[in-house]
Amino acid sequence: MAWNVLGKPFPAAFWIAVAFPVVHQVFVWQAWRLELNSKGTSRTIGFRGYLALFFLLFGGRFVSLLTLAWMDRGSLHLPILPRAVAPAFNSAAALTVAAFSHAYIWVHYFATEKPDMDFLYGRP
Numbered sequence: 001m002a003w004n005v006l007g008k009p010f011p012a013a014f015w016i017a018v019a020f021p022v023v024h025q026v027f028v029w030q031a032w033r034l035e036l037n038s039k040g041t042s043r044t045i046g047f048r049g050y051l052a053l054f055f056l057l058f059g060g061r062f063v064s065l066l067t068l069a070w071m072d073r074g075s076l077h078l079p080i081l082p083r084a085v086a087p088a089f090n091s092a093a094a095l096t097v098a099a100f101s102h103a104y105i106w107v108h109y110f111a112t113e114k115p116d117m118d119f120l121y122g123r124p
Contacts, residue, residue, distance in 0.1 A: 006075075006093055009071075009072045009092075010068060010071045010093065013068045013093075014093055014097070016068075017061075017065050017068040018097055018100060019064075020057065020060045020064045021100070021104050021105075022104065024054075024058060024061060025107075025108040027057055028054065028112065029111070029112045032112065036116060061101065065098065068091065068094050069089040069093070069094035070091075072091040072093040073090060074089070074090050074091070075091055075093060076091060076092045076095065
């Protein structure tokens, strides 16, 4: 597991940074599935409620990642020149979480968005 390889840095910050993308995308999946099947999201929290929760979780992704990067700064041990293209604060833990988030976005696309588009527009 990546966290063990990294030396288990800042456990709470690491797992919070991992949890935000998961919770955010599960929320979007459930909200859209409820909306497509029964207009349940509109009837319960409404579009404004959805937007508020969406952007709270979306912002939390970046805040938690930036916090982890700050706490773990310098752990990549990159010399000064490569740092210009490295993640914020030269953090191995932040780079790991960012890579996870990137992969998880694709999982979300294939598990949520693509089936929804197929449902709405039919298969090409």
